[in-house]
Amino acid sequence: MLRFTHDRTTKFVALGLSVEPHYWDKDTELVLPTCPERITLQSQIDRTLAGYHKKIQRLEALDIPVNFETLFDAKPACSVGITIEDGFKAEIERLESLGKINSATKHKYALQVLDGYKPTTMALEAIDLDYLKGLELYLRQRGNKDNSIATRFAIFKAIYNKAVKEGKVAVKQNPFSIYQVGSLWAKTRKRAIDKDDIQRLIDLEITEGHTTEYRRLAKDLFLFSYVFLFCLVSSQ
DSSP: OEEEEETTEEEEEOOSOOOOGGGEETTTTEEOTTOTTHHHHHHHHHHHHHHHHHHHHHHHHTTOOOSHHHHSOOSOGGGTTOBHHHHHHHHHHHHHHTTOHHHHHHHHHHHHHHHHHSOTTSBGGGOOHHHHHHHHHHHHHTTOOHHHHHHHHHHHHHHHHHHHHTTSSOOSSOHHHHHTGGGGOOOOOOOOOOHHHHHHHHHOOOOOSTTHHHHHHHHHHHHHHHHHHHHHHHHO
16 A cells, blocks of 8 residues: 655555565565565556656646645546647637737737746646636736736636636636636726816817917817717617
8 A cells, every 4th residue: 555645634545465564664665575476566566656756747747736636636637738828829819810800919918928927838727726826916016907917817717718618628626716807807987078078178268379270170079079979879
């Protein structure tokens, strides 16, 4: 039986092997040379340990946290492999093919921001709550406000959820469902111009000067667009 310890938690894995107590060295945790089946038993133990070491190295290479859940997960790891960069680039290409250049540009910038936080070559499956908390802190340290952060997260969440839906990422719990991206949206001050301000503009007398004609033109154009838009909205 193998014993694994992580974060003060212990897990035992049965090997299906047995050896008499007097053939086992508790200090070195090895089969004693006097055991008749020493070579066979030790070989099976070493082969099993090598398998776990290999899996740990693979998880680390993909930037996936190594814990009991990821190490002993029995499901095939075929879904692991799509990276953050892969997910974004596929969506950017799709948007560009549809002519949605503005949306594609937003995704490119979001990918650039994420790569500044941590390499986007890490697997999407490695994203967890700690990653998202660290990302928010990183964005705030860069001077981003709530709505800017929420925009980045909304794009990232859409990429992540699409990969999950397409079976490219297998997760037991979606970190974005815990993080609650929508909670970052902050109410902004309404920027609609007041009717009293419009009236003051109507009553405004443009003083004579070398820019008088341009100022009057600017005033007339603004009032025309305001009245036109008001009439358009009122008719709907």
